[in-house]
Amino acid sequence: MTRMRLIALCTLVVSLSAVGFAQDPPGPKRSDTLPPGKNPHLGRADSIKSGQVLFQTRCADCHGLDARGYRGPDLTAVLGGMPDERLFQTIRKGVPGSDMQPNNMTDDDVLLIMAYLRNMNKATVTETASGNAENGRKVFASQCATCHRAGDSGGRLGPDLSRIGSARSRDALTREIRTPSEWMAPGYESVTIVTNDGQKIRGVKKNEDTFSIQIMDARERLQGYMKSDVQQVVFEKASLMPEYGKERLNDSDLNDLIGYLRTLRGSSTR
Amino acid sequence: MRTITLAVAFALTTITLGAQQAGPPQVTNQDILNGLKDPAKWLTYGGTYDGQRHSPLTQITPANVQQLVPQWTFQTGQLGAFQSTPIVIDGVLYVTGVNNNAWAIDARSGRQIWRYRRELPEGMILCCGPVNRGFAVLGDRLYMSTLDAHLVALDMKTGTELFDVAMDDYKQGYSATVAPLVVKDKVILGVAGAEYGIRGFIEAHDAATGKRIWRFYTVAGPGETGGNTWPRTDAYKRGGGSIWVTGTYDPEQNLVFFGTGNPGPDYFSANREGDNLFTASVVALDADTGTLKWHYQFTPHDVHDWDSTQVPVLGEIPIEGQNRKVVMFANRNGFYYTIDRVTGKLIVAKPFVETTWAKEISYLTGRPILLPDNHPNELGVRTCPDLGGGTNFMAPSYDPNLKLFFVTARETCATYFAYDQKFEIGVSWTGGGTVRPREQRNWGALRAIDPITAERKWEFRYPTVSSSGVLSTASGLVFAGDGEGNVIALDSRTGKSLWHYQLGFPVRNTGGTTYMLDGRQYLLVPSGATLTAFALPR
Numbered sequence: 183m184t185r186m187r188l189i190a191l192c193t194l195v196v197s198l199s200a201v202g203f204a205q206d207p208p209g210p211k212r213s214d215t216l217p218p219g220k221n222p223h224l225g226r227a228d229s230i231k232s233g234q235v236l237f238q239t240r241c242a243d244c245h246g247l248d249a250r251g252y253r254g255p256d257l258t259a260v261l262g263g264m265p266d267e268r269l270f271q272t273i274r275k276g277v278p279g280s281d282m283q284p285n286n287m288t289d290d291d292v293l294l295i296m297a298y299l300r301n302m303n304k305a306t307v308t309e310t311a312s313g314n315a316e317n318g319r320k321v322f323a324s325q326c327a328t329c330h331r332a333g334d335s336g337g338r339l340g341p342d343l344s345r346i347g348s349a350r351s352r353d354a355l356t357r358e359i360r361t362p363s364e365w366m367a368p369g370y371e372s373v374t375i376v377t378n379d380g381q382k383i384r385g386v387k388k389n390e391d392t393f394s395i396q397i398m399d400a401r402e403r404l405q406g407y408m409k410s411d412v413q414q415v416v417f418e419k420a421s422l423m424p425e426y427g428k429e430r431l432n433d434s435d436l437n438d439l440i441g442y443l444r445t446l447r448g449s450s451t452r
Numbered sequence: 453m454r455t456i457t458l459a460v461a462f463a464l465t466t467i468t469l470g471a472q473q474a475g476p477p478q479v480t481n482q483d484i485l486n487g488l489k490d491p492a493k494w495l496t497y498g499g500t501y502d503g504q505r506h507s508p509l510t511q512i513t514p515a516n517v518q519q520l521v522p523q524w525t526f527q528t529g530q531l532g533a534f535q536s537t538p539i540v541i542d543g544v545l546y547v548t549g550v551n552n553n554a555w556a557i558d559a560r561s562g563r564q565i566w567r568y569r570r571e572l573p574e575g576m577i578l579c580c581g582p583v584n585r586g587f588a589v590l591g592d593r594l595y596m597s598t599l600d601a602h603l604v605a606l607d608m609k610t611g612t613e614l615f616d617v618a619m620d621d622y623k624q625g626y627s628a629t630v631a632p633l634v635v636k637d638k639v640i641l642g643v644a645g646a647e648y649g650i651r652g653f654i655e656a657h658d659a660a661t662g663k664r665i666w667r668f669y670t671v672a673g674p675g676e677t678g679g680n681t682w683p684r685t686d687a688y689k690r691g692g693g694s695i696w697v698t699g700t701y702d703p704e705q706n707l708v709f710f711g712t713g714n715p716g717p718d719y720f721s722a723n724r725e726g727d728n729l730f731t732a733s734v735v736a737l738d739a740d741t742g743t744l745k746w747h748y749q750f751t752p753h754d755v756h757d758w759d760s761t762q763v764p765v766l767g768e769i770p771i772e773g774q775n776r777k778v779v780m781f782a783n784r785n786g787f788y789y790t791i792d793r794v795t796g797k798l799i800v801a802k803p804f805v806e807t808t809w810a811k812e813i814s815y816l817t818g819r820p821i822l823l824p825d826n827h828p829n830e831l832g833v834r835t836c837p838d839l840g841g842g843t844n845f846m847a848p849s850y851d852p853n854l855k856l857f858f859v860t861a862r863e864t865c866a867t868y869f870a871y872d873q874k875f876e877i878g879v880s881w882t883g884g885g886t887v888r889p890r891e892q893r894n895w896g897a898l899r900a901i902d903p904i905t906a907e908r909k910w911e912f913r914y915p916t917v918s919s920s921g922v923l924s925t926a927s928g929l930v931f932a933g934d935g936e937g938n939v940i941a942l943d944s945r946t947g948k949s950l951w952h953y954q955l956g957f958p959v960r961n962t963g964g965t966t967y968m969l970d971g972r973q974y975l976l977v978p979s980g981a982t983l984t985a986f987a988l989p990r
Contacts, residue, residue: 239886243885
């Protein structure tokens with residue numbers, strides 16, 4: 183129901199700054215592991231502000247200005263249970279297999295960013311699991327599974343939600359279930375192909391160049407079209423996913439659904 | 453009998469020695485001055501000294517371009533994409549790649565003749581990948597800038613090094629990626645590294661020995677012309693002003709023209725008050741001495757990383773009944789400029805993409821009239837274009853017959869942040885960064901601009917931004933690429949798409965070239981780690 187891809191990214195600035203460092207540059211320390219002792223910036227207003235600026239310039243392009251996710255995960259959702267050591271190493275070393283690269287920020291800059299994230303995360307770390315996950319599973323099966331996968335089953339027209347519950351905040355999940363057309367993630371943008379005989383084929387755009395477009399249609403068929411061979415390609419403003427307003431999904435069921443999503447930890451086959 | 457034997461032996465020796473005797477140098481200064489008049493050659497980054505990238509070839513036409521078919525593909529076998537313009541000399545291509553690898557390639561078959569590998573040191577400081585933009589050539593020598601900020605000369609016949617001279621210290625953040633420019637007996641090039649606190653320069657080296665002849669700092673120091681546009685501190689020592697795109701040359705005035713990079717740090721500017729000359733400018737330098745003849749600064753006190761490292765294209769155009777010698781310049785800041793290349797005075801300037809930072813360029817002062825609220829700060833300020841700019845280092849082309857300037861345009865905006873970042877050697881020193889909102893749709897286009905009015909004549913849209921260079925031909929074609937890997941031929945009068953081929957990787961920060969071989973016109977396109985040659989069927 184949400185369209186967040188589980189790709190961890192960090193800014194181009196960070197990834198590019200890592201290029202060319204086969205050896206440690208001189209100057210302040212750049213440790214592989216969390217420096218010993220308490221983070222000296224934790225809870226300090228000036229440090230938090232500096233950390234915010236660093237975050238905005240180095241991380242926000244992927245994680246969003248408010249850290250609630252964009253191309254990369256919503257950090258307000260994932261940091262609650264993440265110990266400092268792991269957070270430090272994630273920033274320092276990146277996430278293997280993802281677009282988040284290692285970087286050579288100083289230890290102090292990493293600690294500043296951590297102080298900012300920890301402060302921002304205060305409100306959400308207390309976000310406890312709630313909702314009836316069993317009922318949520320049923321809601322998912324009846325309302326979502328046609329298009330979305332969770333674990334080992336479900337559709338493929340929409341994004342795989344097997345890990346979404348641990349990567350997105352409750353607020354973000356709610357927004358994206360209630361108003362899915364607000365933003366459609368790359369790979370899931372709604373499109374209609376009008377063929378020369380007037381047939382309309384709806385689906386999601388998988389790829390496109392100047393002359394061709396590749397889609398998954400509503401029956402999950404992967405199709406490619408030359409634009410010159412069809413009457414029209416319409417890039418729809420509305421997502422293929424219907425808006426799940428309260429009349430369609432009441433607050434209680436929504437709460438249960440999010441509760442269920444939060445129990446998921448990926449597919450058993452991966 | 454003995455006499456006869458000796459005579460035969462002498463004759464054989466003479467024949468053998470004759471075969472061993474090297475011919476005249478393959479490329480003379482006159483050859484370079486001739487530009488693309490010899491259809492079997494492409495001898496400089498822009499094909500001709502004026503940087504027009506406009507070929508006189510007419511075998512491939514709007515009527516037959518649809519028949520173009522690939523002839524061969526060369527693969528480097530390496531990670532990393534070409535940003536290089538191949539040199540073409542009588543059936544052989546000379547091309548540079550990532551990490552200063554280089555190849556001589558049979559232009560008929562795409563087969564390698566020799567390969568050069570440079571042993572690069574550890575600890576290089578590179579902002580933007582281990583790229584290179586190509587060779588310069590003179591005599592039997594090829595010249596290449598290196599990632600560790602050296603200039604090397606290679607033997608064209610073998611690929612062996614003839615000299616290797618350092619321009620500056622790579623450990624201090626200096627690097628070099630630009631294709632050098634040969635003028636007379638000099639090799640002219642510059643350094644990159646503005647994101648790492650360098651003081652940029654353009655310099656000329658003796659083509660025979662490698663010895664440096666002159667240097668022009670793109671960041672003016674105390675007491676120098678332009679020095680008063682920097683604070684009375686040591687800010688100029690880290691003032692940026694990289695050179696990473698090849699300049700052009702006007703033989704009549706004996707001037708070279710180079711676009712210069714952004715000031716450093718990129719976004720936070722409180723410690724570099726002033727216009728910061730000669731960053732974000734075009735400079736006209738005497739080719740023999742490096743003396744500044746004039747400069748035009750596109751973005752005084754730049755705070756958006758808008759390098760002016762685009763190609764200063766030279767041409768002659770009629771303005772108010774007079775034939776004017778001009779520089780045509782589509783700038784990263786989103787404005788297109790036509791400048792008098794004798795005086796350096798602005799003739800016309802207009803936006804060629806959406807711009808929100810300047811109302812217009814004043815014809816009185818030549819300076820932008822700034823719009824409020826575009827200075828990056830800690831809270832973030834949205835400005836168009838984004839840091840990638842309205843265009844960037846992908847080369848444009850100019851058709852002197854149609855009097856149209858073709859440029860890849862980017863329609864993007866970004867939120868810019870700035871903060872006071874402490875300088876540290878080897879650490880990216882931008883003093884900020886940018887974010888593009890996820891809802892924002894970025895797209896691109898190839899646009900034809902009339903340099904007399906700076907008005908757009910036509911555009912061909914791409915679904916996303918492209919970084920493709922442009923090539924035009926006298927037959928009325930423009931070749932460019934979208935952001936997804938298509939090389940596209942368009943009608944240069946109308947912008948109508950006539951042919952395309954999916955290469956599998958975008959033509960990125962380079963462009964096509966064209967040459968004649970065995971009576972056939974080839975279109976050569978670098979993309980990704982491949983070169984692909986196209987021609988009409990036999």
